[in-house]
Structures are given as structure tokens and as C-alpha cells.
Amino acid sequence: MLSRADDFPIHQTPEPIAVSGTDRNFYDRYFFSAQAPDGGAVVGVALGVYPHLNIIDCAVSVLHAGQQHSLFASRVLGGERMDLRVGPVTLEVLEPLQKLRLSIAPNETGIAGELIFTGRAAPILEPRFIRRNGTRTLMDVTRMTQGGQWSGQVSAAGASHDLTGWRGTRDRSWGVRPIGAPDAQAVQPPTPPQFFWLWTPTAFDDWLLFFHSNDDEHGRPWNRAGVLVRLKDGAEFPLEDPRMALAFRPGSRHAGAARLEARLQDGRPVTVDFRIGDNFMMRGIGYGHPIRGHGMFQGPDVLAHEVIDLAGVDPANPMNAHVQGLAEAQLSIAGAPPLAGRGLFEQLAIGPHAPSGFRELFDLAA
Template identity: 35%
Template structure:
């Protein structure tokens, strides 16, 4: 018996296959299990608070666990990223200076980045303000290969703790600092890039239109997810209202229709209207206004840099800090990864109007006929 394959998690009745917990039910190299968080304070005025995003992923079949933290403040784009060899214990979610702790499942989590690595550090606790929403399963096959088969849940909440950026300390209190977090797991492209084979000749196979919005209002959140192919055909689409009162069931708002306006010469959204249409033809709508963009594709592992991708082997342990400016980013490269926009939202239901804020994640990668992008490099007029 290989006792080294056991961990404390194997003492809980949570097994899904005839294996120890550290082994998942598929040998697909692209299986992953990850966390995402965003955190923002007062984003109004001439000097908005930092826009922090943190991710941590486990890649069992690649033998890697890695994570990142990225700050957008003014023109600064600051990243700390860390990677290490995955051990037996899935409760060990520390990678060098970056650490995640589940204090109470589906309610409280702590994330921290020790000082001395890059130009920022933090020690923050997330408290959920409503129930987690399990989203529809995300499944996509390209040619014969299943490229996406994932599950995800999402949750809004508040933050408490401390954040320091370039020597400036922020007292993070829940009446001001908010955000959302999600957990996803399954199969998606990770690790070292694989040879595309036939897919390289069929460029439409990699077109990716994406809207992921998590909007926080006073008594509820609205979660919208849309993925489309080049033609506008839906891979997935959903819109739900999640009440902070857990005794109320999530409400399906209707089929999602979108109208995105673009910044001229780019594929970045200047604004968007999302309409939710019920079978009887009635509809409600939300207006999204992006305010601060966090370009999570740069430096964090989402695929723009070929030497640091999520799940890539970096050795037993490696920690790096990367400092860039948003104004220095190549405008063309900005079009090849989703961008997380802190945004304001106005929801209209008949004569009732409510305001909120949160995440508007957006990407149009490759050709997309409904918005008139014939290839990978076309931009809005």
C-alpha cells in the first residue's frame, strides 16, 4: 500500500470514484480545480481604490498547484504569481507567500499574500452575503475533443482585513469593500500548450465570445453568463437573480439578449445592455457601464505568456513578481484574453430601477459575425 497517496481528506466520506481523494475520475491532463476572487473598495472619484483579483488552481494530472494575485491601481498593473509541485494533501493551499484557507465552507474564506514579494501584500477574509449559485454545466466539444466540461458556483460577499500597495495601507472594511468569488472544476485547456493539429486549420473552432457578469444590488445579485460561437450560436446562456435571503429560490430572468458598444479601434466594451426575455415576451434589462479594467491575461497565467500558463510545470517551487503599466500593454494582445471590468449596473423592471456594481468580464476572441469581426485582428470602427 502506498500510504503516501493518502491525506486527511481521505478520512471523510467524500470519495466519488474508487481512488484516494488525490486522484480524480479522469486521466485527462486538462482536469483542474480552482478558486477565483475579486475585491474592490470605493471605485468612485479621481483616485479609486485598488481592483484586486486572486486565483488559485490545482491540476491533479499535471502535478502542479499555482496561483496569482493581480492589482490594478491607476496605470499600474502589479502581479505576484507562484507555483509548486502538488503534494498529497489537498488541504494544503499555500504556495510560497500566497495562501488560501476555507474557514467555513460556502461562507468564509481567507486569502493572504505575505509582504516581501512584489509591491503589494494582503490578509483578507471573504464573508458571503448570500447563497452560492450553481451555474449551468459548461460543455463544449471542438472537432472530436472535449475542450470544456466544467461546473462552477458563484457568490457575492464583503471583505475585511488589510491591503498594502506600494507602501499605501488600506483598511479593508465590509461596509465599503465588496466583490465576488467563484469555484470551478472539470476539464478546460491548461498547462503547456498542446499542438492544435487540425484545429489550427479551422480557425472558427477557437472563436470565443464571452460575457460573465456578477452584479450586486441591495437585496440580491444577478449572474449572467453567455458564450457564443462565431455565428452567434450559443454554447451556454443563463441569467439568474440570487436573493441574499437564502430562503428564496434563485429566479430565472429569461433568455439573454445583448447589445455591446465598443471603444473605437478596440474590442473593449464602452457599455452594454443585457435584456432578459421571458417566453411570454415580457422583459427586464440591465445597463452595464465598465469603469476600471483589470487585464487578467497579462502575467497571471491565462495564456498570453508562453512561459507561465496555469498548470505549467515551473519546478518544485517558484515565485515571481511582475510590474507593468496598462498604458504599456500591446493593444493587439489585449484582444486575446477576457478582461475583468469593475462596472456599475442599472437594472430596470418596468417602472422600478435599481443600481448596483460588480464584475463585467468580457471577451471577443476571433471572428464574431453578429458584431462584425471577420477575423482575429479586426476592431470596432
């Protein structure tokens, strides 16, 4: 099947661009987060293309005043992977690796606006994520992450937000991960579910911090990396032996505070202390959503609206396990006075994780 993308010199296999190898779980996704300077409002966006499922979907969610309003849109892709329109949402790459625009036309959900992301530094490339359950590939993913600033405006629930001065993060990931309907045939022998994930993109006036960790049940990382990006020249400073200590909120798997300790390659110590406030619920942009999940067929052209009241969220419900905590941060390099910043503290803990005291599928912190 030929598409408009085939007229660009971007092929990486002998096949048309509409085809991405043979794994039905191949995906290509954009993620964005925008946060007000005082942390009083946050916008999250996920837009994904699923070539072999022939679906494109998008979710835009605005958290403000204790409520998270979400727009969900999905349609049949028709093989055109460069047509990034779904429902009222259109994504445009204005300047590759630097500037993108998300337009949301007025619609029945009440969420609308124009949001423009501009990178504060070049994206970083994270280590490739490869994870298998027995002989079956669970993840084989490449991801780039970029800190940026926002302009434009967005409205939701009758409130309009001017994005001037807002900072945030975007990422682009592509490869293989579970999407759409679950596999009907389980791995043999059965593999108990286990997945532990932390991600802490954080913006400071002069620095960007990126840290992530995927751990096994013993707390051993199978993918962990950290880097500081100096904004005045874009220089990257990898963090050696980064380790995160978590203080969990009782009755949950969500941290309320954390400390990252590492060192630069020249031996100077780096510490980052996080104080975590409200949680942005990731199901509000499709992650783990039972109906609006990424790549799930919802109909040929669907638009939906949902509201999450944070006061009513049950942290013991597994559907609420995946969150991005809105975090204030204090960065200290080589013992210098701490620098204040703000970012996300993403967490997902399924199954055992010895350092956190978790022994079962969804037991909670004492």
C-alpha cells in the same frame, strides 16, 4: 498515492483523491474579485490545483492608480490537494460555501495582507460547460458563483487598502479545460480558434446579478444563463431570454458600454445598463499569460512579480484580449426606478462573432 484528503468521506471514484480520472487537463480552481465602493481599486485572485500535472499555482493582482501589480507563485503539489499553500499565499475555507480567508505573508513582491470573503447569499450553480473541438473535449466544467463582501486589508506598491465595505465575487470551478503546456498534436481536421465569453457578476444593495454567455461564431449561445438573487431571502429569479447589446471601443474588442435585456418568469421586464471603466487585465492573474499561465511548470517553488501600466496596454495585442471591465450598473425591474450597483464585465472574444462584427481571428471594432 494516498494523501490527507483520503481520510475524509469525499471520494467520488474508486481511486485515491490524488487521482482525478484520466484527463491530464483536470483542474480545480478558486477565483476571487474584490472592488472598492468607488471602483478606485480592485483585487483579483486565481488559485488552481492541477492534480495530473502535480502543480498548484496562485496569482494575486491589485489594480490601483492606473497600475496593476501581480504576485505569481507556483510549486509542485506533491499530491496533497487540500494543502492550499503556495509561496507566501495560504487559502483557508473557514465555513464551506460561506466564508474563506486568503493570507499573504510579507514577501519580496510587496503584495501582502489578509482578505476575508463572506457570502451575501448562497452560491448559484451555473449550467455545466461542455464544448468540443471536433472529437476532442475542450471544456467539461462545473462552476458555482457567489457574491460577497470583504474584510481585512491588502497592500501593494506601498499603498495599503482597508477592505471594509468592499464587495465582490468568487467562483469555484472544476473539470477539464486547457491548462499547462499546449497539446503538441493539433485536432484533425484543423479547427479555427473561436471563443466568445461574457460574464457580468454585479452587486446591488438588495440584489445580486449573474449573467454569462458563451457564443459560437454566429452569435448563437452554447451556454447562456442569467439570474437575479434577492438578498433579503436568497430567492433566485432566473432570467428568461437574456440578451446583451455591446458598444465596443474603437480599435479594440473591449466594450465600453452594454445593455442586458431579459424578463422574469412571470413576464416582467428586466434591464441592466453597464458603463465600463478601466480594464483589469486577466493576464495579471495568469489567464493567457505566456510564462505564468495556469498549470504551467515554472519550477519546483517560484515567486514572481510583474507590473502592468494600463496606459501602455495595446488592445490590439491578443495577450490583452481577456479583461474584466470595472463596471457601474443600473438595474431596472418591471420599469421601476433604476438601482445603482457595481461589478465586473468580463470579456474574451477570439475569432469570429457575427453580432459584434468580428470576422477574423483578432480583427478590431471600427
